[in-house]
Amino acid sequence: MALVTTTDVRLANLLKVYSALRVGSPMTKRQLAKEVELTFASVSSICNQLVDQGLARYEEESIFTGGRKAIAVEFVPEYAYALVLDMHHTEYIAMALVDLANTIVKTKRMSLPDSLTIEGLMDSIRSCSQSLLAECEGHLYCLSVGVSAVYNEQSKILLQASNPLLERVNLAMHLQSVFPNLPVLIENDANLAAFSQLDPFKPGHKNQLFVFFTQGIGLGIIIDGELYRGSHGFAGELGHLKLTGVDRKCSKCGNNGCMRTVVPLAAIARDLGEYEQLRQMGSLAYCDTLLSRLKDHEISERIEYTAQKIGEVLAEMFDVLNPDQIILGGNNWKLYPVMSKTIRQTCRQLSNLAREVDIQIQFVSEPINDLIFKGAGEKAFRFFTASGITGLELVEL
Numbered sequence: 001m002a003l004v005t006t007t008d009v010r011l012a013n014l015l016k017v018y019s020a021l022r023v024g025s026p027m028t029k030r031q032l033a034k035e036v037e038l039t040f041a042s043v044s045s046i047c048n049q050l051v052d053q054g055l056a057r058y059e060e061e062s063i064f065t066g067g068r069k070a071i072a073v074e075f076v077p078e079y080a081y082a083l084v085l086d087m088h089h090t091e092y093i094a095m096a097l098v099d100l101a102n103t104i105v106k107t108k109r110m111s112l113p114d115s116l117t118i119e120g121l122m123d124s125i126r127s128c129s130q131s132l133l134a135e136c137e138g139h140l141y142c143l144s145v146g147v148s149a150v151y152n153e154q155s156k157i158l159l160q161a162s163n164p165l166l167e168r169v170n171l172a173m174h175l176q177s178v179f180p181n182l183p184v185l186i187e188n189d190a191n192l193a194a195f196s197q198l199d200p201f202k203p204g205h206k207n208q209l210f211v212f213f214t215q216g217i218g219l220g221i222i223i224d225g226e227l228y229r230g231s232h233g234f235a236g237e238l239g240h241l242k243l244t245g246v247d248r249k250c251s252k253c254g255n256n257g258c259m260r261t262v263v264p265l266a267a268i269a270r271d272l273g274e275y276e277q278l279r280q281m282g283s284l285a286y287c288d289t290l291l292s293r294l295k296d297h298e299i300s301e302r303i304e305y306t307a308q309k310i311g312e313v314l315a316e317m318f319d320v321l322n323p324d325q326i327i328l329g330g331n332n333w334k335l336y337p338v339m340s341k342t343i344r345q346t347c348r349q350l351s352n353l354a355r356e357v358d359i360q361i362q363f364v365s366e367p368i369n370d371l372i373f374k375g376a377g378e379k380a381f382r383f384f385t386a387s388g389i390t391g392l393e394l395v396e397l
Contacts, residue, residue, distance in 0.1 A: 013038055015385050017046045018055065018075075022101060022381075025075035026059055032073065047073050053390060055079050077101035080141040080394055082380035083129065083182065085175075086372040088148040088189040088214050090163045091279075093125060094369045095132050098144075098377035100384065104370065108132035118165060118174060126178050139394035141384055143175060143182045144376035146189040148214055153233045156186075160237070160252070162215045181395045185376075185383055189368075190236055191227055192375030193329055194220025197364075207323045211238065211314070213330030214368060216260055221321070243309055263309050265332045268302055283331035284367070291334065307339035311346025318351050318359060329364035329371055336363040 016036045021027060024035065033043040050056035051073070059072040077099040086094040094109045110128040112121070149161035161167045172184045187195075190212035197210060210220035219236035221228040229235050239260035240253050250258035261267055269278040269286065278286045294300050314326055328336065328343075344361055348354045364371070384392065 011388055013042060014046050014049065015389070017043055018050060018389060019385065021050075021056060021073060021075045026072035028070040028072055030070065055389060075101065077103060078138055080139045080384070080392075081105065081397075082377055082384075083133075083140050083143045083179070084373050084376040084380070085125065085129075085143060085145045086189075086369050086376070087166075088146055088162070088368060088372060090215065093121075093128055094373075095125075095128050096369075096373040096377075097132060097136060098373060098380065100381060102374060102377040102381060104373050104377070106132060106136065107369070107373070109369075116165060118169065121165060122174055122178050125175070129178075133397055136397045138397050140182060140397060141392045141394055142185055142380050143179050144185045144187070144380040144383075145171070145175065146187055146192045146372040146376050147171065148189050148216060148218075150237060151186050151188055151233050153229070158186075181393070183383070183392070185379060187376065187379055188218060188220075188233075188236070189214065189372055190218025190220045191229070192220070192379065193218075193371045194222050194227065194327075195375035195378045196371045197327055198222070198225070198378055207321075208325040208327060209317055209321065209323045210327045210329065211310075212371075213264055213328070213332045215264065215266060217264060219317075238313070241313065243312065246309075259309070259313065263306055263313075265335075268306060271302055272299065284334060287332065287334035291338070294338065303335060303338060304342060306335075307342035308346050310339070311343045312350055314343065314347040314361065315350035315354060318347065318354050322353065325360040325362060327362045327364055329366060329368075331368055333363065333365050333367075336365065 017032055020032060020035045027035070029044050029047055030040060032047070033040045036043065047056060051058060054076060056076055057074050059074050079100055082098045084096045084098050092109055092111045094107065096107045097105045099105055108128055108131055110124055112124060147158060147161065147166065148163070149158040149166060151158055156170045156172055158166050158169050158171055172186050175184045190210060193212040194208070194210035197208065206225045208222045212218040212220060216239040219238045221236050239258060240250065240255070241259045242257040243259055243262065246257040246262055248261040249256050250261050252260070265283055265286070266275065266278065269275045281289070290299055290303065318326065340363055347359065347361065
């Protein structure tokens with residue numbers, strides 16, 4: 001059993017106050033003391049420490065609490081920034097600067113050429129970051145990266161990557177050569193999508209699943225408020241889950257009936273003979289064209305089929321994991337208004353337990369890049385606090 005020292009207790013209390021301030025800022029010291037269940041004297045000392053270090057500030061205008069005016073303490077989101085890199089797509093990369101309050105401050109997107117080496121990819125990332133950070137002031141504390149791949153935390157190797165260039169690659173090592181002074185955090189894109197729903201300003205459920213549709217299908221699993229990765233980081237790979245009544249051969253694994261052969265937007269486009277159209281237009285514009293042609297029986301029937309298959313999978317997941325909430329998001333979000341009813345009905349019909357409770361299925365209408373940016377920002381903040389807030393060496397922009 002690890003011994004808890006006085007220093008450990010002080011740091012835990014500091015992080016408790018700092019995290020509460022991040023969510024509720026501005027707050028008075030008495031409000032903070034009540035929120036974190038510490039004495040006023042302890043909270044006052046911690047606030048002074050945070051202000052001295054530049055992590056918080058006292059507001060010039062005090063808060064009127066009904067009696068004497070009290071000085072408010074305010075969180076300083078611009079104390080440091082995380083550089084966020086979204087690599088979920090094979091045709092482009094996207095980067096963002098995210099502050100400590102998980103606000104996306106600035107973004108940049110860069111297309112990738114068809115013929116690319118890992119060295120060329122690193123050059124593109126370097127160029128994109130330089131363009132993003134031009135004329136920015138402040139300090140960076142880490143690089144947080146989202147990838148469409150299985151990330152083995154033990155070996156640091158990517159597996160089953162959507163981009164063949166990244167298959168069995170130690171991405172962190174290559175990125176460290178581009179950003180030698182920044183800690184590099186790697187995470188699966190679906191896990192980051194799940195993190196995005198743990199926004200401290202929108203407290204979520206403790207047990208939730210995030211089904212993430214991109215070029216493949218991933219699942220972010222949150223148990224008791226923490227991300228579940230499994231023993232080797234492989235948890236949540238839905239793309240190769242076998243579906244009933246499906247005998248299509250999967251181009252990735254060679255087996256038949258994989259979920260990725262019928263459910264993703266790319267599968268819909270292929271069945272309609274419009275895959276090149278999807279590639280040229282992008283997912284959002286292509287979804288708009290589908291919605292404009294719903295009177296076409298072939299299109300409406302194909303979307304309905306996708307909704308039914310999603311409902312089947314959600315029913316199984318609900319029975320196995322019994323989450324508070326199942327969330328769906330990704331590049332097909334514009335289709336949710338016409339799929340949501342069928343998804344919910346199918347899930348309730350097929351689940352042994354969903355009919356006993358009011359199962360919560362939520363649909364996130366937000367672009368993929370924003371979900372990954374916010375999720376990567378939240379992961380970065382947890383790394384920031386786990387490092388003791390001041391335990392990281394900041395890099396000047």
